[in-house]
Amino acid sequence: MTDRHDPLLKVDGLSLSYQTRLGEVQAVRNVSFELARGSALGLVGESGCGKTSIANCLMRLLPDNARLSAGRVLLDGQDILPLAEEDMRLLRWRRISMVFQAAMNVLDPVYRVGRQIIEAIETHGVESTDTAARERVARLFRMVGLDPQLMERYPHEFSGGMRQRAVIAMALSCDPDLMIADEPITALDVIVQDRILRELKAIQQQLDMSIIYISHDIAVVAEVTDVVGVMYAGRLVEMGDTSDVFRAPAHPYTAALMSSFPSVSGERRPLTGLPGEPPNLSDLPQGCPFHPRCAYATDVCRTQYPPQARYGSHWAVCWHPLDATMAVQS
Amino acid sequence: MTGYLVRRTGQMVLTLFLIITFTFFLVQAQPGDYASFYVLNPDLPPEVKDQIRAAFGLDKPAWQQYLIHLKNTFTGNLGVSFGNFPRPVLDVLVERVPRTLVLFLTATAVSFYIGFFLGKAMAWRRGGLFEYATTISGALLFTAFTPAFGLMMIWAFAFKLGWFPVGKFLDPLVWRGADVSANYVFGNMLLSAAAFIAFALLVMLCLKRFGRRVPSVAAFPIVLGGALIIVAAWALSGIGGLALDIVKHMVLPVATLTLISFAGTMLLTRNSMLETIREDYVMAARAKGLPDKLVRDRHAARNAMLPIVTSLVYSLIFAIDGSVIIESVFSWPGTGLTLLQAVRSEDLPLVMGAMLFIGMLSLLAHVIVDVLYVYLDPRIRYQ
Numbered sequence: 001m002t003d004r005h006d007p008l009l010k011v012d013g014l015s016l017s018y019q020t021r022l023g024e025v026q027a028v029r030n031v032s033f034e035l036a037r038g039s040a041l042g043l044v045g046e047s048g049c050g051k052t053s054i055a056n057c058l059m060r061l062l063p064d065n066a067r068l069s070a071g072r073v074l075l076d077g078q079d080i081l082p083l084a085e086e087d088m089r090l091l092r093w094r095r096i097s098m099v100f101q102a103a104m105n106v107l108d109p110v111y112r113v114g115r116q117i118i119e120a121i122e123t124h125g126v127e128s129t130d131t132a133a134r135e136r137v138a139r140l141f142r143m144v145g146l147d148p149q150l151m152e153r154y155p156h157e158f159s160g161g162m163r164q165r166a167v168i169a170m171a172l173s174c175d176p177d178l179m180i181a182d183e184p185i186t187a188l189d190v191i192v193q194d195r196i197l198r199e200l201k202a203i204q205q206q207l208d209m210s211i212i213y214i215s216h217d218i219a220v221v222a223e224v225t226d227v228v229g230v231m232y233a234g235r236l237v238e239m240g241d242t243s244d245v246f247r248a249p250a251h252p253y254t255a256a257l258m259s260s261f262p263s264v265s266g267e268r269r270p271l272t273g274l275p276g277e278p279p280n281l282s283d284l285p286q287g288c289p290f291h292p293r294c295a296y297a298t299d300v301c302r303t304q305y306p307p308q309a310r311y312g313s314h315w316a317v318c319w320h321p322l323d324a325t326m327a328v329q330s
Numbered sequence: 331m332t333g334y335l336v337r338r339t340g341q342m343v344l345t346l347f348l349i350i351t352f353t354f355f356l357v358q359a360q361p362g363d364y365a366s367f368y369v370l371n372p373d374l375p376p377e378v379k380d381q382i383r384a385a386f387g388l389d390k391p392a393w394q395q396y397l398i399h400l401k402n403t404f405t406g407n408l409g410v411s412f413g414n415f416p417r418p419v420l421d422v423l424v425e426r427v428p429r430t431l432v433l434f435l436t437a438t439a440v441s442f443y444i445g446f447f448l449g450k451a452m453a454w455r456r457g458g459l460f461e462y463a464t465t466i467s468g469a470l471l472f473t474a475f476t477p478a479f480g481l482m483m484i485w486a487f488a489f490k491l492g493w494f495p496v497g498k499f500l501d502p503l504v505w506r507g508a509d510v511s512a513n514y515v516f517g518n519m520l521l522s523a524a525a526f527i528a529f530a531l532l533v534m535l536c537l538k539r540f541g542r543r544v545p546s547v548a549a550f551p552i553v554l555g556g557a558l559i560i561v562a563a564w565a566l567s568g569i570g571g572l573a574l575d576i577v578k579h580m581v582l583p584v585a586t587l588t589l590i591s592f593a594g595t596m597l598l599t600r601n602s603m604l605e606t607i608r609e610d611y612v613m614a615a616r617a618k619g620l621p622d623k624l625v626r627d628r629h630a631a632r633n634a635m636l637p638i639v640t641s642l643v644y645s646l647i648f649a650i651d652g653s654v655i656i657e658s659v660f661s662w663p664g665t666g667l668t669l670l671q672a673v674r675s676e677d678l679p680l681v682m683g684a685m686l687f688i689g690m691l692s693l694l695a696h697v698i699v700d701v702l703y704v705y706l707d708p709r710i711r712y713q
């Protein structure tokens with residue numbers, strides 16, 4: 001039916017805004033990308049650029065003030081945005097699951113951790129008996145490096161790292177086709193981060209699951225993803241094979257992000273930090289939204305939105321790409 | 331857990347001791363004493379008065395009286411009621427306290443259930459006429475002046491509509507010629523109610539333990555069946571009519587109390603829910619694909635319940651204190667009315683006894699809610 005080579009997920013012209021008292025916040029603008037089965041996609045960008053908003057669109061878990069103004073989200077060719085709520089409900093977790101950004105409180109304090117995972121397994125009928133469901137949870141616990149006996153504990157008895165692992169186990173519990181990991185390790189210390197990251201990558205390959213990895217930490221994204229999208233002010237500004245993008249970034253923003261983080265290649269550079277502030281999403285500057293902070297900005301950048309152009313395996317939206325010699329007209 | 335219970339019991343005994351001490355010195359500070367009931371009679375010669383005072387032990391110094399009082403209270407000797415002479419105070423109270431308890435426990439349970447149910451629905455479907463109407467009527471009922479509201483209920487449902495009797499515990503016409511006492515019937519009613527509650531809890535516990543896959547609605551017919559059996563047993567017992575009479579008399583005061591107190595629970599539940607709805611675990615529950623109703627009940631409402639249970643202790647104590655008002659409005663012969671009558675007739679032993687019991691009930695409410703809380707919140711369970 002579905003070809004192995006068809007993309008699992010195709011996001012097409014997605015736009016999302018939030019109505020607020022201060023006006024309309026356009027958090028996601030015309031975002032399009034594809035995700036192949038079994039591959040890992042990274043979304044990077046500064047805080048507030050719309051990464052979590054995209055994830056919430058994919059789960060269709062939007063706050064009341066959110067409005068999807070345009071776009072399609074095709075899962076195996078089927079647009080999930082017009083689905084009835086009940087059909088969407090059955091699809092959640094079974095097809096697309098999520099490790100939430102604020103994972104510390106994702107576990108309900110009044111139930112045992114194992115119980116909360118079994119709850120998802122039961123809802124989707126993934127296992128037919130209680131015993132089988134328990135065995136599955138035990139297996140998942142082992143997979144993420146937790147003692148299966150911890151199933152019977154309550155969330156407050158877990159450390160931050162343990163909770164994070166439990167939440168990952170929960171996200172894996174219904175064999176989803178796609179797992180969205182929204183800053184899954186940011187709250188943890190570096191050693192635990194590294195370990196969980198490695199496990200996550202191994203699990204992803206083992207289960208042949210697609211993953212969308214959201215982070216503002218470029219080094220982490222470089223380590224675990226095949227494809228990366230760089231977001232600025234609600235838009236994708238550069239996208240392509242992770243190694244190519246980070247080896248030869250075309251968009252000045254990508255380059256700035258890279259220099260503001262410890263080097264991808266391992267050598268530790270001081271954090272320079274990105275100069276300037278991210279723009280106000282309800283009142284974007286004309287032309288290229290990055291121009292007030294861009295060292296390469298010219299008059300055309302200030303007045304006209306740049307075209308999208310392809311550079312080898314990646315594309316970027318910029319008037320003056322950094323390595324223009326690589327440019328191949330699209 | 332055991333340590334906790336031991337500590338809690340210790341605290342309770344200490345508080346009880348303080349209550350006894352406080353009521354004793356409160357009475358001491360009043361003009362007149364135990365003997366006033368008798369010695370104020372101007373016909374008595376002075377030496378008889380002295381004899382009476384000595385008989386009460388009032389010739390002894392205050393600290394000695396206090397110690398005797400303490401010893402008597404702890405050994406269950408609360409003296410003899412003047413107003414119900416020669417019945418001991420304890421005997422009177424053992425008769426009256428259950429009547430108050432039944433009234434208030436029923437009202438609290440019903441109002442908690444209704445308030446919680448409406449509150450969570452309000453928070454879940456924000457906006458619209460339903461929320462508006464319930465908030466307004468809730469606020470009105472919450473601030474209603476209890477005696478006026480009680481009288482209004484009597485006027486509407488007893489006088490105008492004639493659906494229920496006007497106050498009192500029973501109708502003497504129904505009971506004329508009955509060969510059992512009201513206390514006997516009432517006692518058996520209490521036993522039936524306790525048996526029913528135990529049965530219902532057991533059914534729910536079993537369902538929870540033995541089959542998560544059995545929907546919880548399955549409990550409903552079983553529990554209903556149990557209720558029917560109990561009702562049938564009463565109908566066949568020959569004293570069913572008498573029990574029905576008592577139930578009829580209970581409806582109006584229970585309804586009034588419920589209406590007054592459900593609004594508080596409802597508004598509190600709504601606020602508490604509005605907070606838990608924003609919690610990550612509620613979002614996660616939805617993300618897991620749980621049906622809307624389960625997200626609401628199992629996660630949002632379950633957590634919203636915690637602060638409500640804390641407030642339950644206050645509303646219970648408030649209710650027990652309020653028994654004086656409600657019971658006088660409805661002439662319900664419970665602890666509150668007994669206390670009021672005892673104060674009016676200077677029946678001091680009964681006053682002290684009633685106050686002691688009201689204090690003990692408040693303490694008990696505290697402990698029960700504490701234990702409930704510990705059961706509901708695992709974060710506290712293991713501290």
Ligand SMILES: Nc1ncnc2c1ncn2[C@@H]1O[C@H](COP(=O)(O)OP(=O)(O)OP(=O)(O)O)[C@@H](O)[C@H]1O
Pocket residue numbers: 018019020025027045046047048049050051052053054063065101216281
């Ligand atoms: N419910 C909401 N109402 C109004 N504005 C919102 C809402 N949720 C998010 N926003 C705004 O939308 C923008 C994008 O938010 P989003 O959470 O998607 O960013 P993010 O890239 O995930 O950031 P972070 O790295 O901090 O998690 C931000 O400017 C944010 O303030």
Ligand code: SF4
Pocket residue numbers: 251252253288289290291292294295296297298301306317318319320321
């Ligand atoms: S379009 Fe101009 S301002 Fe925008 S990133 Fe490119 S060079 Fe900078």
Ligand SMILES: [Mg+2]
Pocket residue numbers: 051052053101182
């Ligand atoms: Mg985010």
